[in-house]
Amino acid sequence: MPKSLSADIKNDIKSALLAGKDSMEVANRFRVTYATVNNYANKFFPNRQRRLGGRPMVVSAQTKRFIKLQVLQGQLKTAREVHGKLMELGYYISYKTAINVLKSMNFFAAIKVKKPLLTAKYMKRRLAWAKKHQNWTTNDWRRVVFSDETKVNIWGTDGSWVR
Template sequence: MGKTSDLTAVQKTIIDTLHKEGKTQKVIAKEAGCSQSSVSKHINRQAKGRKKCGRKKCTSSRDNRTLQRIVTTNPFKNVGEIHKEWTAAGVSASRTTTRRLMKDMGFRCRIPCVKPLLNMKQRKKRLAWAKDKKDWTDAEWSKVMFSDESKFCISFGNQGPRVWRKSGEAQNPRCMRSSVKFPPSVMVWGAMSSAGVGPLCFLRSRVNAAVYQEVLEHFMLPAADQLYGDADFTFQQDLAPAHSAKTTSTWFKDHGIPVLDWPANSPDLNPIENLWGIVKRRMQYARPNNAEELKTTIRATWALITPEQCHRLIESMPRRITAVIEAKGAPTKY
């Protein structure tokens, strides 16, 4: 151990402590478990102060603050655009330096999360809704039947599996994924509660008020019987035009079913959105060839959803509400 760079952090601490106590280098070396020369070099190095080594930085702290301001102001610019704007401010640095400094500052290039656009009025209503529901218990949320529509396509974009291939096999049919210009798709309506999921409804046409009321009659009511029996429940739906139509409101009143008030553009508050995500992730390795095979796959995957999964999602409602309050009505991570 002739070099101070060979000393561990613990040894350096012991040397510094014993040196301050006035111990001799021989005693220090014995206690630290290193050579006396290592102790001497470390003490002398600490006394003189370590000389700076390496290449001199080409940018100042002010230049770095300018770079951070540029990235923060418009995080959607690419490295080339950021570098161009930075050098236009009088900084002399390469594009590689720009990228490296951005990385040192903690910036990483990622796919942005997509969230609904919320105006201030909608944010205030979300915040007010969250504050009104913040004291709801798990028992109260378990009485809510959550519902939603979701679109399923045969092509799942980039969510499919990656491929292991060798160099030159990019065009090998065995290593390729097929795509179609207009992939068949189906629109599905579903409902869930903490007790599990209800039957699915595949929508054949555009959902207007009349079509939606048929879905409620033939699928929502059976789902309520299945999930709640004779117990009372509250139905949740978003503010789609067919849902908020006057005739739909009349339908609920005629059937004596209370509807949960719901803020606009708030899929992050609806746990069934996460359930759709679970279904689609489980289907990402399936490759149905047509709409009928797609429906069969969706039914089979939906049937695998357990009541425990639904219960865990419903239990997240207090956390979702807290997140909305902390975000002052803005979109959350859910």
């Protein structure tokens, strides 16, 4: 069973951590292990902020705010445009890093939703058709043939390969 630390040392560790000392520095000062200091830090301050791992961001917070504003205003629409803008600003980073910058600002890639080309004229026609057929009975609808197996291209091909 490991020996427990005295109340004085625990309080000294707590005050050193409150003063902003590094865990390794506190461990060396009180001649305890780094893990012991971290265990006590977790016990004393359960919601403490820890350093994030990994390499620090190359792009500054100010530049990220500028890019975020440009994206929200619609001046930069794609990751390629953001990458180009960052290159203009002197950040010589890869395209993937530009994507990571966007992700860090909670932006995500979205494919444009395909929807039917509806003009006001088509919408009026649809509404008129719906109103005309609104009171149809089940027997009326039984006389209609519904088929989802037919594919009709109105404006050219859909670009798929055919054999």
